[in-house]
Amino acid sequence: MEHAATSIPLSRRRAAPRIAWGKIGAMTVLIVTAVIALFPMYWLFANAFTPISGTPPLTPILVPAFKLDNFQRLLGGTKYYANWMLNSLIVALTVTAWHVIFDTMAGYAFAKRRFPGRNVLFWILLSTLMIPIHVTLIPLYIITRGIGLIDTLGGVILPGTAVVFGIFLMRQYIQTLPSELEEAARVDGAGEFRIFWEIILPLCKPAVAALAIFTFVRFWNDFLWPLIVLNKAQNYTLTVGVANLQGEFMTDWGVIFSGAALAALPMIVFFLAFQKYFLEGVRMGAIKG
Amino acid sequence: MRRFVQKHGWSYTFILPSLLTFTVFVLAPVVWAFIISFQEYSLVRGGTWVTPIYKNYVTAFTQFGGVFVSAIRNTLIYTLFTVTANILIGLILASLIQPLSNWLRTFFRAAYYLPAVTSALIIGLTWAYIFNAQWGFANYLLRLVGLPPVRWLSDPDIALGSVTLSAVLTVPATAVVLFSAAMGSIPREYYEAAELDGAGPIQRWWHITVPLIKSTTLYLVVIYTIASFEVFERIYVMVPSGVGNSTQTIVTQIYNNGFKDLNFGVASAQAFVLFVMIAAVAALQFRALRSDVEY
Numbered sequence: 001m002e003h004a005a006t007s008i009p010l011s012r013r014r015a016a017p018r019i020a021w022g023k024i025g026a027m028t029v030l031i032v033t034a035v036i037a038l039f040p041m042y043w044l045f046a047n048a049f050t051p052i053s054g055t056p057p058l059t060p061i062l063v064p065a066f067k068l069d070n071f072q073r074l075l076g077g078t079k080y081y082a083n084w085m086l087n088s089l090i091v092a093l094t095v096t097a098w099h100v101i102f103d104t105m106a107g108y109a110f111a112k113r114r115f116p117g118r119n120v121l122f123w124i125l126l127s128t129l130m131i132p133i134h135v136t137l138i139p140l141y142i143i144t145r146g147i148g149l150i151d152t153l154g155g156v157i158l159p160g161t162a163v164v165f166g167i168f169l170m171r172q173y174i175q176t177l178p179s180e181l182e183e184a185a186r187v188d189g190a191g192e193f194r195i196f197w198e199i200i201l202p203l204c205k206p207a208v209a210a211l212a213i214f215t216f217v218r219f220w221n222d223f224l225w226p227l228i229v230l231n232k233a234q235n236y237t238l239t240v241g242v243a244n245l246q247g248e249f250m251t252d253w254g255v256i257f258s259g260a261a262l263a264a265l266p267m268i269v270f271f272l273a274f275q276k277y278f279l280e281g282v283r284m285g286a287i288k289g
Numbered sequence: 290m291r292r293f294v295q296k297h298g299w300s301y302t303f304i305l306p307s308l309l310t311f312t313v314f315v316l317a318p319v320v321w322a323f324i325i326s327f328q329e330y331s332l333v334r335g336g337t338w339v340t341p342i343y344k345n346y347v348t349a350f351t352q353f354g355g356v357f358v359s360a361i362r363n364t365l366i367y368t369l370f371t372v373t374a375n376i377l378i379g380l381i382l383a384s385l386i387q388p389l390s391n392w393l394r395t396f397f398r399a400a401y402y403l404p405a406v407t408s409a410l411i412i413g414l415t416w417a418y419i420f421n422a423q424w425g426f427a428n429y430l431l432r433l434v435g436l437p438p439v440r441w442l443s444d445p446d447i448a449l450g451s452v453t454l455s456a457v458l459t460v461p462a463t464a465v466v467l468f469s470a471a472m473g474s475i476p477r478e479y480y481e482a483a484e485l486d487g488a489g490p491i492q493r494w495w496h497i498t499v500p501l502i503k504s505t506t507l508y509l510v511v512i513y514t515i516a517s518f519e520v521f522e523r524i525y526v527m528v529p530s531g532v533g534n535s536t537q538t539i540v541t542q543i544y545n546n547g548f549k550d551l552n553f554g555v556a557s558a559q560a561f562v563l564f565v566m567i568a569a570v571a572a573l574q575f576r577a578l579r580s581d582v583e584y
Contacts, residue, residue, distance in 0.1 A: 022490075033378075036460070037460040038403065041403065047418070103307065106303060113303070130571050132560070135560040136314075139318035142321075142330075142332070143313070158310070162314035217406055221407070223408060224544075242410065242411065253418075260414050263407075263411055264407040267408075
């Protein structure tokens with residue numbers, strides 16, 4: 001296409017500019033799709049910021065009034081909303097910290113060290129990636145109940161540490177790192193843990209950033225397992241709490257809108273701030289073959 | 290022994306934490322779930338074997354007038370439509386943003402990706418608002434063009450279609466990003482050579498771009514198929530109590546049997562049906578990849 005454009009510079013002087021219908025068509029499709037993609041989120045926020053008590057009006061709210069009435073009723077009416085946010089934050093941060101440290105350690109061992117059983121263990125881990133969490137839900141529930149963690153954040157967090165995806169991500173990445181630095185440090189007498197902490201981990205920054213972001217978002221948004229483990233309203237995570245707003249405030253849609261919008265907001269801000277890492281991470285996370 | 294520990298101790302130390310949680314929270318539960326699928330399990334009394342040994346699997350399909358069969362059918366219909374739409378939409382959008390400037394490409398990728406960072410639960414909740422029969426945005430659009438309102442989420446003939454439509458209209462962000470990355474790594478010379486041979490833009494796209502991103506397509510088909518097999522949140526919030534059998538899916542059945550009726554044996558049997566379906570998709574992927582290498 002660009003070549004076609006460069007082959008007609010002679011005509012630039014006289015003729016009326018050609019209209020690139022192809023480009024206009026493509027742009028139109030892209031913009032319309034972007035509007036469709038963003039509309040649900042926009043509508044959610046427009047409703048959340050417009051005072052609604054009870055059922056919303058028949059003419060949809062397309063321009064928000066930028067008032068906080070719904071949010072005030074939400075925070076006044078459900079005394080636990082702040083707890084839910086805090087709980088989600090604790091869960092997501094703890095699970096993320098675990099994966100950043102221990103997935104990198106395991107990924108390093110599988111990528112760079114030779115030890116008996118390495119291939120078998122790695123193969124076992126790899127083969128379970130396809131197992132849907134729904135298969136393990138019932139035994140997980142029985143185990144969590146057995147160690148007395150039902151209705152606690154610990155019960156939500158612990159099974160989250162067993163997600164093996166990060167180990168593969170880190171192994172793939174660490175395999176591409178040169179071994180010279182590591183060997184030089186070993187010759188200089190650095191301990192194994194120091195090598196890991198001071199050489200490997202800093203080199204892994206891009207992969208660690210992707211892993212951290214994805215783990216955090218995944219567990220902030222996680223729903224099914226917290227729904228099963230948590231019973232009392234003050235122990236809910238945000239997703240479980242917001243799902244329950246629907247039952248609790250059946251007729252006050254303003255409260256439900258604001259609750260849902262407030263739950264989505266941190267991830268949207270987070271995404272806008274770390275956009276580059278997100279998109280990079282999607283690419284890194286795709287294990288092909 | 291001491292030499293072994295000295296030589297390999299650190300390696301095992303590095304993998305130990307991961308291996309420990311993996312064994313307790315993945316490996317043991319999978320094996321246990323398989324056992325429970327042949328048992329009647331009570332939280333108080335533990336498990337007892339059922340007779341005949343495959344009873345739970347029979348019950349899984351026959352209880353409540355065979356609702357699980359409807360659930361499987363619904364899941365497959367939902368999967369067929371969403372996966373096809375996701376792949377096509379992702380492919381078209383990625384192709385269209387490819388020739389744009391860096392800035393515009395990043396802008397569109399971000400716009401498409403933004404909804405994906407919010408939870409499936411909140412996306413589902415938002416679509417439940419849009420499909421509300423009285424004040425929802427979908428019926429407002431119908432009123433604008435003079436059409437009667439539709440009971441999107443309460444009409445048993447339509448509800449599954451509405452949920453599927455909501456999934457189709459959620460732009461497949463991962464597909465756009467991965468397709469776009471795959472297209473970016475195709476050498477420009479291929480296109481230049483084809484152009485010299487007189488191939489138009491559509492021909493170049495069909496004969497160069499599409500074949501060369503085949504492995505990405507395959508990967509996306511597999512991950513989207515698995516995700517669609519596991520659809521739950523969307524259903525849970527859009528049709529909370531279900532519209533008869535018409536909006537049950539495999540996972541809502543596992544959830545209902547397991548955590549509403551505490552029928553752990555039957556729920557585990559149903560979970561293994563899901564597992565087999567997913568394993569079959571994975572096996573197809575491996576086969577397709579192998580045939581790729583041969584050719």
